[in-house]
Amino acid sequence: MASPSSALNKSSMVQQGRIRVLKEGSTPSGRDAGPVVYWMFRDQRLRDNWALIHAVDQANKANVPVAIAFNLFDQFLGAKARQLGFMLRGLRLLHRDLEQTLQIPFFLFQGEAIETIPNFLREYGASLLVTDFSPLREVQKWKEEICKRVGKKVSLHEVDAHNIVPTWVASEKLEYSARTIRGAEVPEIKWCESGENAAVEILMGSKNGFLTKRLKNYSTDRNNPLKPGALSGLSPYLHFGQISAQRCALEAKKIQKNCPQAVDVFLEELIVRRELADNFCFYQPRYNSLQGAWEWARKTLMDHASDKREHIYTKEQLENAQTADPLWNASQLEMVHYGKMHGFMRMYWAKKILEWTRGPEEALAISIYLNDKYEIDGRDPNGYVGCMWSICGVHDQGWQERQIFGKIRYMNYAGCKRKFDVDGYIAYVKRLVTETKKRKAESSLGKEAKELRV
Template sequence: MLRVSRRLMSMVDETRISRLNDEDVRGNGKFVLYWMQESVRSRYNHALEYAVERANEVKVPLLAVYGVDESFPETNERHKAFLLEGLAEAQKNLGRRGIKLLIVNHPPKETVSKLQKDAACVVVDRGYVRIVREWRQEVAEASTCAVFQVETDVVVPVEVTSNKEETAARTIRKKIEGRLDTYLKKVQEVPLEHDSPENVDLHGLQLLDISDIESALASLSLDCSVWRVKTFLGGEDQASKQLQLFLDTRLKHYGKRNEPSVDITSNMSPYLHYGNISPIEIALKVRPLRKKYPDEVKSFLEELIVRRELAFNLVFYNDAYDSFDVIPNYAKITLMEHADDKRPYLYTEEQLERAMTHDIYWNAAQAEMVLTGKMHTYMRMYWGKKILEWTSGPREAFDIALRLNNKYNIDGRDPNSFTGIAWCFGKHDQGWAEREIFGKVRYMNSAGLERKFDMKGYVRRINKIRSGHEGWENPPGLLKYFNKRSADLNGLSKPSKRRNNKRSGLPF
């Protein structure tokens, strides 16, 4: 059997490319298989362009595939709706380039293992959380052709930036910024020389028709208790619209991004999580505005590149990223020393999930997440800190915060999400003056919110979403309960200091 050389020239920087097995590229393969998993987009996608190069070199068509996994941990209707919306746009846009994207109703490992039998080689984007890394390795070990992994969802490849877990933004910033000239470059689109084949042997795999998203969702076995939202629609075209809106109307106000009463954030996190847009594309569109909005652009790029890639560094190098054990020793020790401190309030996970607390600001944040699929960035920090304060111990608090975050936020289960929860418990932070419950971990309170922000305005904004049912559709079991209760805007004041479980604010 003819085999193609292992060393292949590419326009993609070689530090983005890694081989996952020792097999060769098959010269008699019927197509190059692009396994799309993390990067659901047709633009600014190094993995896709590398796959096109390989197909052109071997003189075969390119076939793209996505395996829909109904059993992915913590997945639900909300997550899958956003995913399918993104896949529909990717399928359409790839088709314009002569690339067929098969949406297969089977787990990714099974899907790729079967289709690789006819492939010259397999190209896959890089994943970072545990389960998707395991998928790639297991597929590569079982494959009879070469499997290439191409890193395309960070600006600087994780292992190029650092060979260890970094402790804070200050330790990783220079390592990233010193490499931006090399890696922050436009991704050139490679013309495809051979269109995808009309007929493909699916080896018994079943295609999922996503021409009607509602019907496609109904055909899947999903947790439907977390309903589909319409606040954010998935897909690379939708991501581009959100980005343009940010550039045109919000970036100039980015210095006030922590103000919860107004929505001036970029809203890029759901699209970054599902790979609908590249951080490189975002950065290259924001950078030209440096002269006009120097401070705002600097702050935004710090969040988009340095802080985000610090999160990827954590998930890649610390296997405990999704547990209490991820936090640094100082935080672990001090929190456990104060684990038995008396709590001013104690709430169950169900009470927290339904926003049945005494704190109207916390309730508003929880309502925002449940109703829209995204919580304001600053409020998510306050939200996490209060779960630590109002539950029986730090380990329980960590688990509850992570479960609620992953369940309702569209950008849940992301390196940024895992890192954000860990930050609430002391990760990537420093020790502070010791106090009850928190020990030396940073404390936040409602008085601080009121001192800095228009919190009445924030509650009014969330009430408007609630009363108009904006961003949600037919929430099973919660709509009736939610509409029975409302916040008394005329009586807004600081949360009660009474030590009980009195309900107020925005329960649903």
């Protein structure tokens, strides 16, 4: 039987810059050393997983077992069946691969991590806990509490396997810019297959892989909502850690000479923009609040908070796409029924929420609520920073002052019409919604028929 380390990587040493020691336990030696536990949550994969590699490496050095623990939360930032179903399907495949490839035990818990993880460490007799990195404050608080609850001998290492350049290495400060399953209120989606192998197929597949078939149109068509195939399609897999951003970048660099402009734009989005979002959430604890915006943005938004609005919509009206703007309604319906809104439309969508609500605080809260509820890659630094960019000017600059927006960058219907076929996009979403509803109805009828036969 191959050892876990040889199956993972012949050279298993992890760059020390990826590892942060959150708690230094006593250092047992010899037969007193306990097993290593890898608490997996953000990076749900075997390949290119530096946290898993570090856990196995530490276990091999101490000649002790290693195990993986995964905690299912009763609720996490409003995640629904859509997001949790995608994750669970991926975990099922991951569990199978762990057993077949590495022979590493996989333990699944449900409840509060601050209770389940320390309890498991005690029962397992572990002396080292390795965890994924996340900049979100809820996760950081869990780790702080876990450090308090584990025994004195237990060490806790945090490994950034999510970013190409670890957040704390890329910058030591907040950067200004770039320069379980509960009720099925939000249905699952069928267009996006879960798991590591599916992610690799999206990236490099011979039929419709991004780097192999679709990359050439990325730089020119990525902002056209009528050409969703021009986008990489990797965001769900990056969000759930089913593929490494580092692997995506390395594979893209291999073919840079074939499509230099497209690769440059892709790497800008994959590395700079994506990791800037982690930087913001890590160093700015109020990353989803008006208080997390820069002073100039807070001032201009509050100066115009009482400006008269042509329309004011409630959260329920917005969620149900009941506005006077057919383009905005289409973008909301695309997100609700498809689980993913085109990136260009996300900007327009969020800015109109600012225009149609009673103030910037309400606008930000509603945009984050809808994004987290319906986007397959919601509850993510990219989502929070996307809303903060659109509404609060984060990583942007001041623009010409106007009503409601103040100096925040403005977008409108006419501007969208100049960039793409607005009527075509609305018709595209209408067909998408009709097809989705039809499949859902057929699925429900099939389920009912099966129950009747039983």
